[in-house]
Amino acid sequence: xxxxxxxxxxxxxxxxxxxxxxxxxxxxxxxxxxxxxxxxxxxxxxxxxxxxxxxxxxxxxxxxxxxxxxxxxxxxxxxxxxxxxxxxxxxxxxxxxxxxxxxxxxxxxxxxxxxxxxxxxxxxxxxxxxxxxxxxxxxxxxxxxxxxxxxxxxxxxxxxxxxxxxxxxxxxxxxxxxxxxxxxxxxxxxxxxxxxxxxxxxxxxxxxxxxxxxxxxxxxxxxxxxxxxxxxxxxxxxxxxxxxxxxxxxxxxxxxxxxxxxxxxxxxxxxxxxxxxxxxxxxxxxxxxxxxxxxxxxxxxxxxxxxxxxxxxxxxxxxxxxxxxxxxxxxxxxxxxxxxxxxxxxxxxxxxxxxxxxxxxxxxxxxxxxxxxxxxxxxxxxxxxxxxxxxxxxxxxxxxxxxxxxxxxxxxxxxxxxxxxxxxxxxxxxxxxxxxxxxxx
Numbered sequence: 421x422x423x424x425x426x427x428x429x430x431x432x433x434x435x436x437x438x439x440x441x442x443x444x445x446x447x448x449x450x451x452x453x454x455x456x457x458x459x460x461x462x463x464x465x466x467x468x469x470x471x472x473x474x475x476x477x478x479x480x481x482x483x484x485x486x487x488x489x490x491x492x493x494x495x496x497x498x499x500x501x502x503x504x505x506x507x508x509x510x511x512x513x514x515x516x517x518x519x520x521x522x523x524x525x526x527x528x529x530x531x532x533x534x535x536x537x538x539x540x541x542x543x544x545x546x547x548x549x550x551x552x553x554x555x556x557x558x559x560x561x562x563x564x565x566x567x568x569x570x571x572x573x574x575x576x577x578x579x580x581x582x583x584x585x586x587x588x589x590x591x592x593x594x595x596x597x598x599x600x601x602x603x604x605x606x607x608x609x610x611x612x613x614x615x616x617x618x619x620x621x622x623x624x625x626x627x628x629x630x631x632x633x634x635x636x637x638x639x640x641x642x643x644x645x646x647x648x649x650x651x652x653x654x655x656x657x658x659x660x661x662x663x664x665x666x667x668x669x670x671x672x673x674x675x676x677x678x679x680x681x682x683x684x685x686x687x688x689x690x691x692x693x694x695x696x697x698x699x700x701x702x703x704x705x706x707x708x709x710x711x712x713x714x715x716x717x718x719x720x721x722x723x724x725x726x727x728x729x730x731x732x733x734x735x736x737x738x739x740x741x742x743x744x745x746x747x748x749x750x751x752x753x754x755x756x757x758x759x760x761x762x763x764x765x766x767x768x769x770x771x772x773x774x775x776x777x778x779x780x781x782x783x784x785x786x787x788x789x790x791x792x793x794x795x796x797x798x799x800x801x802x803x804x805x806x807x808x809x810x811x812x813x814x815x816x817x818x819x820x821x822x823x824x825x826x827x828x829x830x831x832x833x834x835x836x837x838x839x840x841x842x843x844x845x846x847x848x849x850x851x852x853x854x855x856x857x858x859x860x861x
Contacts, residue, residue: 425531431520434527441550459533463563470571473578473616474595477694482573484698488717490514497567499558504849526557551575552582579618591704594628597635598743613638620646627651627701677703688727690747725848738845745776749783760837761786764830766847768798781812788816792826794846823850
């Protein structure tokens with residue numbers, strides 16, 4: 421399958437080839453990924469790895485850790501998913517996405533090995549899936565760029581995720597768990613936590629969100645099996661000192677290390693738990709990071725699409741599941757007291773979009789909502805989303821299938837108030853592309 425790679429492809433041809441590989445399908449075994457890594461000479465074994473899984477917040481934790489390490493002068497690679505605008509965003513060297521040239525070099529190098537294995541081992545090797553291929557490219561990039569530390573975000577799940585071929589991370593982190601991808605991971609919090617906990621390795625410490633008892637039980641069970649020291653992070657371990665429309669100052673006292681005050685550039689309170697997990701993981705690394713390193717790294721972290729102010733009064737939030745929307749409304753409620761709120765919403769069909777809409781309508785006093793549909797075969801028609809909104813609100817609902825037209829209408833409705841664009845990372849990515857094209861027009 422798809423072993424028709426041709427050397428000398430352009431960047432556009434390479435990205436098209438990757439996009440044509442399956443995304444949401446049966447994964448290959450981890451041994452399949454190991455076969456390619458073996459041909460590379462197992463470069464991942466030479467790296468100091470930090471492995472992060474979870475349903476919500478894992479990208480933020482990865483970004484915080486990358487920022488801390490880079491700010492402290494450590495050569496740091498970051499592998500994340502999904503990307504919002506350019507696929508290169510998935511591979512970052514000292515917090516900068518790789519160039520098209522580096523991306524293409526990695527694609528060529530990995531695909532030559534894939535082609536060899538397809539030819540030599542047709543019965544035991546399968547072409548990598550979309551995510552597996554990108555992960556292998558990431559490892560090649562970090563090795564060739566001589567990254568000392570690499571922060572890896574899992575894709576879907578943990579136990580069978582392609583990133584789980586790594587053998588001995590310095591620390592594993594498991595962020596908050598929600599009922600997501602239940603067709604793959606199980607239909608209870610405990611089952612999903614068990615899948616995520618599959619990244620815990622023998623003797624390697626794990627930092628985790630201990631908000632839910634059933635999630636904690638699953639993580640602690642796996643940690644005990646793997647003789648991994650657990651570091652629980654709970655909401656009662658922090659206290660908000662100041663919350664403005666740009667930053668949050670809070671104190672944290674986990675009991676594992678000395679108390680400290682932290683400032684993050686975010687308006688979203690849900691980022692505090694992510695920040696606490698990242699700070700604790702930075703301490704657990706035990707690599708000589710100073711409190712000043714941590715402070716500067718946390719303050720400088722900027723994460724796209726998570727309560728991100730992209731234009732005056734326009735905030736993007738990639739809340740794309742029930743838990744993410746619940747956290748979104750907690751933050752949005754702070755704005756509705758003082759200003760008019762407009763919402764631009766879209767979603768993909770695998771999500772519980774009716775539950776997300778119900779949560780929004782039950783918790784936010786908005787003036788109007790514009791619904792649109794993402795440019796994907798996973799789209800939900802704008803008309804369907806509009807009908808659901810009308811079940812839960814008497815406010816104005818407008819359906820516009822074109823994201824660009826929907827955004828323009830929502831901007832006009834916003835007037836002097838706030839526009840929240842929420843419901844899908846695909847929506848966030850499309851809006852960032854629209855705004856970027858207008859900036860450079």
